[in-house]
Amino acid sequence: MKREITFAQAINEAMAEEMRRDPSVFLMGEDVGVFGGVFGVSEGLLAEFGEERVRDTPISEAAIVGAGLGAALVGMRPIVEIMFADFVTVAMDQVVNQVAKARYMSGGKARVPLTIRIANGAPGAAAAQHSQSPEAWFMNVPGLKIAIPSTPADAKGLLKTAIRGDDPVLFFEHKMLYSRAGSAPEGEYLIPFGRAAVRREGEDATIIAIGGPVNAALSAAEQLARQSVSVEVIDPRTLVPLDLDALIASVRKTGRAVIVHEAHRRAGPGAEIAALLAEKAIDYLEAPILRVAAANVPIPYNPDLERFVLPTAEDIVEAVMKLIRYEI
Amino acid sequence: MTSLKHHPLDQLLAFYRLMVTIREFELRAAGERKAGLVPGFLHACVGQEATAVGACAALNAEDVITSTHRGHGHLIAKGGDPRFMMAELAGKTSGYCGGKGGSLHLADFDLGVLGANGIVAGGIPMAVGAGLAFQMRREPRVALAFFGDGAVNEGAFHEAANLAGLWKLPVIFFCENNLYGEGTPQHKQAPIRDLSLRAAGYGFPGVIVDGNDVVAVYEITLDAVERARKGDGPTFIEAKTYRQRGHYEGDPMIYRTEEEMAYWRARDPILGFRKRLEEEMEVEPAALDAVDAEVKALLDEAVQFAIHSPAPRPEAALEGVYADDHGGRVF
Numbered sequence: 138m139k140r141e142i143t144f145a146q147a148i149n150e151a152m153a154e155e156m157r158r159d160p161s162v163f164l165m166g167e168d169v170g171v172f173g174g175v176f177g178v179s180e181g182l183l184a185e186f187g188e189e190r191v192r193d194t195p196i197s198e199a200a201i202v203g204a205g206l207g208a209a210l211v212g213m214r215p216i217v218e219i220m221f222a223d224f225v226t227v228a229m230d231q232v233v234n235q236v237a238k239a240r241y242m243s244g245g246k247a248r249v250p251l252t253i254r255i256a257n258g259a260p261g262a263a264a265a266q267h268s269q270s271p272e273a274w275f276m277n278v279p280g281l282k283i284a285i286p287s288t289p290a291d292a293k294g295l296l297k298t299a300i301r302g303d304d305p306v307l308f309f310e311h312k313m314l315y316s317r318a319g320s321a322p323e324g325e326y327l328i329p330f331g332r333a334a335v336r337r338e339g340e341d342a343t344i345i346a347i348g349g350p351v352n353a354a355l356s357a358a359e360q361l362a363r364q365s366v367s368v369e370v371i372d373p374r375t376l377v378p379l380d381l382d383a384l385i386a387s388v389r390k391t392g393r394a395v396i397v398h399e400a401h402r403r404a405g406p407g408a409e410i411a412a413l414l415a416e417k418a419i420d421y422l423e424a425p426i427l428r429v430a431a432a433n434v435p436i437p438y439n440p441d442l443e444r445f446v447l448p449t450a451e452d453i454v455e456a457v458m459k460l461i462r463y464e465i
Numbered sequence: 466m467t468s469l470k471h472h473p474l475d476q477l478l479a480f481y482r483l484m485v486t487i488r489e490f491e492l493r494a495a496g497e498r499k500a501g502l503v504p505g506f507l508h509a510c511v512g513q514e515a516t517a518v519g520a521c522a523a524l525n526a527e528d529v530i531t532s533t534h535r536g537h538g539h540l541i542a543k544g545g546d547p548r549f550m551m552a553e554l555a556g557k558t559s560g561y562c563g564g565k566g567g568s569l570h571l572a573d574f575d576l577g578v579l580g581a582n583g584i585v586a587g588g589i590p591m592a593v594g595a596g597l598a599f600q601m602r603r604e605p606r607v608a609l610a611f612f613g614d615g616a617v618n619e620g621a622f623h624e625a626a627n628l629a630g631l632w633k634l635p636v637i638f639f640c641e642n643n644l645y646g647e648g649t650p651q652h653k654q655a656p657i658r659d660l661s662l663r664a665a666g667y668g669f670p671g672v673i674v675d676g677n678d679v680v681a682v683y684e685i686t687l688d689a690v691e692r693a694r695k696g697d698g699p700t701f702i703e704a705k706t707y708r709q710r711g712h713y714e715g716d717p718m719i720y721r722t723e724e725e726m727a728y729w730r731a732r733d734p735i736l737g738f739r740k741r742l743e744e745e746m747e748v749e750p751a752a753l754d755a756v757d758a759e760v761k762a763l764l765d766e767a768v769q770f771a772i773h774s775p776a777p778r779p780e781a782a783l784e785g786v787y788a789d790d791h792g793g794r795v796f
């Protein structure tokens with residue numbers, strides 16, 4: 138049985154189901170309780186689970202993440218929320234030096250079942266400190282897993298997997314996805330990490346799209362289909378681990394790859410993926426690997442400037458056509 | 466309550482005009498956001514005008530401030546031009562930041578406004594650094610950091626306060642305690658009600674003032690400024706006040722009661738001050754009405770200025786990241 142739910146509802150259901158199932162799961166963050174989360178994601182959880190397990194915190198990101206780690210080390214399964222990805226910087230020591238390294242430094246003894254939910258992406262005219270997509274910063278930190286779903290169904294299944302796992306997960310939720318509806322299975326299901334989803338099959342080029350921009354990639358594919366260009370759209374769903382086999386299989390079929398994300402282009406997730414494809418799949422490629430990403434400037438406030446900086450469906454179409462026309 | 470009689474009437478009228486300007490700016494900005502001229506977040510300081518005006522009146526032009534997400538009042542009180550502010554909110558080239566910053570990042574370095582901030586407590590260490598520079602260069606200047614009751618729970622506040630206390634820097638920690646951080650009441654964010662108590666831990670005085678009494682705020686900030694200029698170090702001022710509008714424009718405000726809001730509206734800093742000007746200083750209501758009308762005209766002009774200013778070219782988005790882009794080698 139399938140039904141339609143929004144991305145926000147999917148996350149809400151995942152948290153509620155896991156909290157019902159396991160008393161060691163709890164949620165804390167700024168305004169997650171009475172307010173229901175600034176994006177409404179935790180609405181109703183306080184009423185069902187009470188103040189002990191749905192905790193409004195002071196504005197103290199380092200303490201929120203660090204306390205999540207401490208609780209995890211002694212057997213809880215905390216979910217902590219960072220309201221805007223931009224604010225995770227305030228907790229950077231905890232994420233990078235403490236959370237990520239606890240297991241390894243202890244010779245594999247520590248268990249860190251901690252889920253850090255982070256709202257990323259540009260919601261429109263929010264400017265440089267409320268619009269960032271910092272996924273790639275953390276790809277460079279061994280010890281962290283990174284999920285970045287693009288559909289309600291994936292958000293739910295991946296979040297449940299994150300909560301049940303014994304490794305720390307940064308779970309990125311693009312703000313523009315929260316109100317988008319999509320079909321999701323009824324009842325209990327999990328989605329494993331490290332399994333990409335083929336969103337659309339095609340023959341001529343592969344678009345590897347990450348998080349929020351998956352939708353722009355799909356609409357680009359639609360436009361390209363009208364020009365008789367058949368595009369495959371792949372959504373990795375998790376960046377660490379990464380389903381490289383699925384990406385290589387697609388590129389092997391199409392011979393062309395465009396990587397799309399809202400993180401900045403320089404050293405963004407696309408840089409790593411492009412390097413991996415160059416290392417493992419260069420023989421299949423008929424053209425260079427292109428990236429469509431946010432320009433290397435802070436996100437500006439003015440909406441026209443913002444659109445100019447962020448990746449659009451038109452940019453993706455242009456990149457694919459460049460590869461189609463490419464001659465060695 | 467402080468007496469108005471100790472202050473020149475001109476100065477009191479200037480306080481009134483500035484507070485009305487801030488109020489009018491906020492209401493017009495909120496209206497223009499609904500009307501579509503202003504695209505981004507707005508955090509109005511309606512109800513808190515006395516803190517901005519009283520505190521900045523105690524500063525000299527060479528003194529600097531750092532501000533917050535709720536910073537329109539701070540900038541106006543430090544001499545900001547509502548035209549350039551409204552144009553920035555509209556994302557225009559004539560705005561304070563050329564349309565790149567918006568409300569959250571308003572700054573005017575000529576006026577000593579080192580910036581509003583999108584990060585809670587983000588501006589506090591900066592004020593300490595400015596104070597350090599003034600101390601190192603033996604300049605008789607002070608830095609004042611505005612921040613909210615929510616900000617004192619960030620590490621940045623603690624580290625900055627400790628440093629300023631340790632080095633006796635000419636810094637004023639000005640906390641606008643409006644009883645809420647977003648939808649969470651102050652009493653659910655800290656185990657103490659008087660945040661000025663925190664100052665003791667950093668070795669400098671913490672004082673409390675009625676944040677809705679502009680003259681009281683002015684007087685207490687003057688004392689702190691004098692202390693800082695003498696080299697005696699920082700002061701933490703806690704101004705008790707209340708935000709009358711939502712945390713942001715559009716906030717459903719499910720977290721507080723109509724009674725509570727009515728209680729604070731009855732203690733409105735502008736209406737209260739106006740009444741005292743009329744009663745204690747015998748200012749004619751017509752004279753104050755005239756100020757109101759002038760301010761309205763000023764804000765009409767600001768809105769028109771914003772509407773008629775040109776929008777930036779989209780390519781402008783790529784400019785201004787670095788002072789030196791190494792001939793295009795930064796890409």
Ligand SMILES: Cc1ncc(C[n+]2csc(CCOP(=O)(O)OP(=O)(O)O)c2C)c(N)n1
Nearest residue numbers: 224535583584585613614615616645646647
């Ligand atoms: C580091 C950081 N965490 C969270 C936020 C989101 N946020 C913006 S304003 C705010 C409340 C701030 O409360 P307070 O300091 O009391 O200032 P007020 O809004 O009441 O003026 C929060 C949580 C942020 N901008 N930065």
Ligand SMILES: [Mg+2]
Nearest residue numbers: 613614645646
């Ligand atoms: Mg507050």
